[in-house]
Amino acid sequence: xxxxxxxxxxxxxxxxxxxxxxxxxxxxxxxxxxxxxxxxxxxxxxxxxxxxxxxxxxxxxxxxxxxxxxxxxxxxxxxxxxxxxxxxxxxxxxxxxxxxxxxxxxxxxxxxxxxxxxxxxxxxxxxxxxxxxxxxxxxxxxxxxxxxxxxxxxxxxxxxxxxxxxxxxxxxxxxxxxxxxxxxxxxxxxxxxxxxxxxxxxxxxxxxxxxxxxxxxxxxxxxxxxxxxxxxxxxxxxxxxxxxxxxxxxxxxxxxxxxxxxxxxxxxxxxxxxxxxxxxxxxxxxxxxxxxxxxxxxxxxxxxxxxxxxxxxxxxxxxxxxxxxxxxxxxxxxxxxxxxxxxxxxxxxxxxxxxxxxxxxxxxxxxxxxxxxxxxxxxxxxxxxxxxxxxxxxxxxxxxxxxxxxxxxxxxxxxxxxxxxxxxxxxxxxxxxxxxxxxxxxxxxxxxxxxxxx
Numbered sequence: 001x002x003x004x005x006x007x008x009x010x011x012x013x014x015x016x017x018x019x020x021x022x023x024x025x026x027x028x029x030x031x032x033x034x035x036x037x038x039x040x041x042x043x044x045x046x047x048x049x050x051x052x053x054x055x056x057x058x059x060x061x062x063x064x065x066x067x068x069x070x071x072x073x074x075x076x077x078x079x080x081x082x083x084x085x086x087x088x089x090x091x092x093x094x095x096x097x098x099x100x101x102x103x104x105x106x107x108x109x110x111x112x113x114x115x116x117x118x119x120x121x122x123x124x125x126x127x128x129x130x131x132x133x134x135x136x137x138x139x140x141x142x143x144x145x146x147x148x149x150x151x152x153x154x155x156x157x158x159x160x161x162x163x164x165x166x167x168x169x170x171x172x173x174x175x176x177x178x179x180x181x182x183x184x185x186x187x188x189x190x191x192x193x194x195x196x197x198x199x200x201x202x203x204x205x206x207x208x209x210x211x212x213x214x215x216x217x218x219x220x221x222x223x224x225x226x227x228x229x230x231x232x233x234x235x236x237x238x239x240x241x242x243x244x245x246x247x248x249x250x251x252x253x254x255x256x257x258x259x260x261x262x263x264x265x266x267x268x269x270x271x272x273x274x275x276x277x278x279x280x281x282x283x284x285x286x287x288x289x290x291x292x293x294x295x296x297x298x299x300x301x302x303x304x305x306x307x308x309x310x311x312x313x314x315x316x317x318x319x320x321x322x323x324x325x326x327x328x329x330x331x332x333x334x335x336x337x338x339x340x341x342x343x344x345x346x347x348x349x350x351x352x353x354x355x356x357x358x359x360x361x362x363x364x365x366x367x368x369x370x371x372x373x374x375x376x377x378x379x380x381x382x383x384x385x386x387x388x389x390x391x392x393x394x395x396x397x398x399x400x401x402x403x404x405x406x407x408x409x410x411x412x413x414x415x416x417x418x419x420x421x422x423x424x425x426x427x428x429x430x431x432x433x434x435x436x437x438x439x440x441x442x443x444x445x446x447x448x449x450x451x452x453x454x
Contacts, residue, residue, distance in 0.1 A: 002026055002027055002028070002120075002123060002148065002321075003027075003028050003029075003030055004027060004028075004029060004030070004051045004052055004053060004119055004123065005029075005030050005032060005051075005052035005053070005078065006018060006029040006030065006031045006032070006052070006053050006055060007032050007033075007052055007053070007054045007055060008031065008032070008033050008055045009054060009055060009056050009070065018053075018115070019109065019110075019115060022115065022116055022119075024412075025113070025116040025320055025321050026116075026148070026149065026150060026320075026321055027116055027119060027321075029053075051078060051079045051080070051081070051103075051119055051122040051123040052078050052079070052080045052081070053080070053081050053082075053083050053115075053119065054070075054074065054080050054081070054082050054083065054102065055083040055108070056082055056083060056084055056085075056088065056094060056097075057083060057084065057085040057088070057108060070097065074097075074101035074102065079103040079122035079123065080101065080102045080103055080122070081102060081103055081104050081105060081106060081118050081119060081122050082094075082097070082098045082102045082104075082105035082106075083105070083106055083108045084098075084105055084106070084107055084108065085107070085108065086107055088107075089105065089107075103121075103122040103344065104118050104121065104122060104344070104345075104346075104347055104350075105347070106118050106347065113320075113354060114350075114351060114354065116320075116321055117321075117323065117324050117350050117351070117353070117354040118324070118347065118350055119324075120321050120322075120323070120324030120325050121324035121325075121327065121328055121344065121345055121350055123324075123325065124324055124325035124326075124327070124328030124329065142156045142159065142160075142185055143181065143184060143185035143188055143189075144181050144184070144185075145178055145181050145182070145185065146322070146325060146326050146329050147319055147322035147325060147326065148321070148322070148325070149319040149320050149321045149322045150320070150415065151314040151318055151319050151320075152314070152319060152322060155182070155311070155313070155314065158311055159182060159185050159186055159189070159311070160189055162186055162309055162311065163185070163186045163187075163188075163189035163190040164190070165309070166190075166191075166192075166280055167308040167309050168261065168280070168281045168282070168283070168305065168306050168307075168308045168309070169183075169186060169281075169282045169283070169308070169309045169310075169311060170246075170282075170283050170284070170285070170289070170306050170307045170308075170309070170310050170311070171183060171282065171283070171284040171285075171310075171311045171312075171313060172284070172285060172286075172289075172310065172311070172312050172313070173284075173286065173312055173313030173314070173315070174286055174313070174315050174359075174361055175286045175360070175361065175363070176316075176360050176361035176362050176363035176364060177313035177314070177315055177316070177361045177362065178313055178361075178362055179244065179284035179286075179313055180199065180242065180244060180284070182284075182311065182313060183197075183199075183240070183242040183244075183282045183284065184197060184242075186240070186282060187239070187240040187242075187280075187282070190240070190280070192238065192239050192240055192280060194238075195236070195237075195238035195239025195240065196235060196236055196238070196239040196240075197236075197239055197240050197242060198232050198235050198236040198239065198240070198241050198242065198279075199242045199244065200213065200214065200232050200241070200242070200243060200244065201244045201245055202243055202244065202245045202246055202247075202248045202249045202253075203244075203245040203247075203248035204245075207250045207252075210249070210250060210253050211250075211252060211253050211256065211269055212229070212231065212269045213231060213232060214231050214232050214233060214253060214256070214257075215231040215233055215256060215266050215267065215268055215269060216228070216229050216230045216231030216233075216234060216268040216269065217229050217231075217268050217269035217270050217271075218268050218269065218270040218271040219270075220270065221268070221269045221270025221271070222269070222270070225270065228268070229268075230268075231266070231268065233260065233266050233277050233279060234266075234275065234277060236277070236279040237277050237278055237279055238278055238279070239279060239280070240279065240280045240281075240282060241279045241280070241281055241282070242282045242283070242284070243257075243281065243282070243283040243284070244283075244284050245284065245285060245286070246283040246284065246285050246289075246306070247285040247286075247287040247289060247292055247297075247298065249298075251297075251299065254298065254299045254302050255299070257281075257302060258299060258301060258302045258305060260277065260281075261281065261302070261305045261306070262305070264276055264277065264278070265277065281306070283306055289303055289306075289307070290303070315358070315361055316358040316361045316362055316365065317357050317358050323353050323354060323358075323365070324345075324350060324353070324354075326362060326365055326366075327345060327350075327353055327365060327369055328344075330365060330366045330369035330370065331344070331345075331369055331373065331381070333366075334369065334370045334373045335373055337370070337373055337374055338373070338374040340373045340374060340376065341379070342372075342373055342376050342378075342379060342380060342381055343379050343380060344380050344381070345380055345381045345382075346380045346381065346382045346383070348382060348383045348389075349380070349381050349382050349383045349385070349386055349388070351383070352383035352386060352388035352389065353365070353386065353388065356388055368386045368387060368388070369381070369386070371385075371387075372385035372386050372387075403442070406438065406442070407442040407444070409428065410424070410428070410435070410438060410439060410442065410444060411444065413425075413427045413428050414444070421435055421436065
């Protein structure tokens with residue numbers, strides 16, 4: 001859970017109620033009702049609250065003395081988001097307060113997810129030192145992977161467990177989700193950390209050269225082979241060999257890889273000597289290897305040898321709350337390029353990033369932010385700077401919208417209940433048989449363990 005301060009400045013506390021969806025999205029509010037109580041949070045263990053929501057609804061004209069007190073607290077080293085009622089931003093005193101002392105503002109109540117996105121941006125910029133008045137702190141991460149959503153926290157736990165074994169690992173996921181970073185994390189947390197992590201992209205090397213690149217060759221093995229050369233397998237001895245895009249591995253090389261997995265030995269091209277190699281294999285692919293097996297493009301026996309342990313990298317669109325944090329990280333990384341001095345993102349940019357499907361995942365987000373840093377003309381990056389202002393809206397029929405909502409509700413119920421069918425069914429108010437039928441309809445059979453009784 002990520003904590004933030006919810007400071008209710010004035011008005012009816014009932015009216016200051018926050019969306020219940022914040023809790024579902026990993027946010028927990030530390031509620032205070034006075035300026036004096038805000039600094040006390042540090043002494044009571046609340047110093048990790050580096051972002052806050054100053055709830056100004058009902059505050060239409062504070063006295064000069066209290067206004068100065070509010071300004072002092074807003075400048076106390078946290079990234080603040082102002083929560084306003086409709087039309088309140090037109091008040092001069094409120095507008096100046098927000099402009100000079102707040103990271104951003106939202107009109108409350110706001111649509112589901114928007115407040116979490118804006119808070120995530122403020123939280124991320126604060127922890128990354130994106131504001132001059134906020135102390136820098138490390139972003140939530142594991143070996144370079146940025147994110148603290150539920151999906152990423154689960155992935156971190158799985159990576160640490162997998163690192164304790166020596167079994168082959170197959171990492172699946174869309175392009176741009178960080179599969180190489182995951183492989184590096186497994187290696188660095190394993191007993192092989194002192195050995196080499198050797199990376200090879202199977203799709204980037206011509207088929208005619210891949211065999212010699214992987215396994216090496218003997219002198220005279222082919223024209224131009226004037227001396228013996230050790231391959232990537234031998235360089236990874238005592239460490240880890242990461243085979244990226246293994247779905248592009250030619251069938252000839254697949255046979256040699258299978259031999260290594262079964263016997264722990266390789267043969268150099270043009271040689272006949274078995275060479276023992278102690279290397280852990282981690283592979284990654286964005287294609288469906290099972291489908292490749294059916295099409296005869298991937299060996300069935302190798303497929304089963306490689307998928308002893310399977311991991312899946314979640315796409316960015318499923319990492320609720322991480323988009324703003326990653327955008328803040330990308331901004332902090334590239335903010336100096338081209339003499340740029342942008343300070344953050346506008347509300348329309350955050351909204352556009354929240355709604356964008358991100359087909360290119362993290363790689364697309366970083367590239368969009370980097371271009372926006374260079375091209376932005378104002379102090380904050382807008383949706384147009386990100387080239388998201390005119391993104392087409394996907395049209396849905398009513399039936400499609402209902403089906404999508406049903407699928408999302410089932411996925412969330414399964415996630416909340418540890419993938420246990422009976423507990424998830426009880427959460428949804430349906431029978432286990434009905435849930436099973438709906439999961440079949442939406443292709444979600446693989447998302448439950450089918451065992452727990454809840």
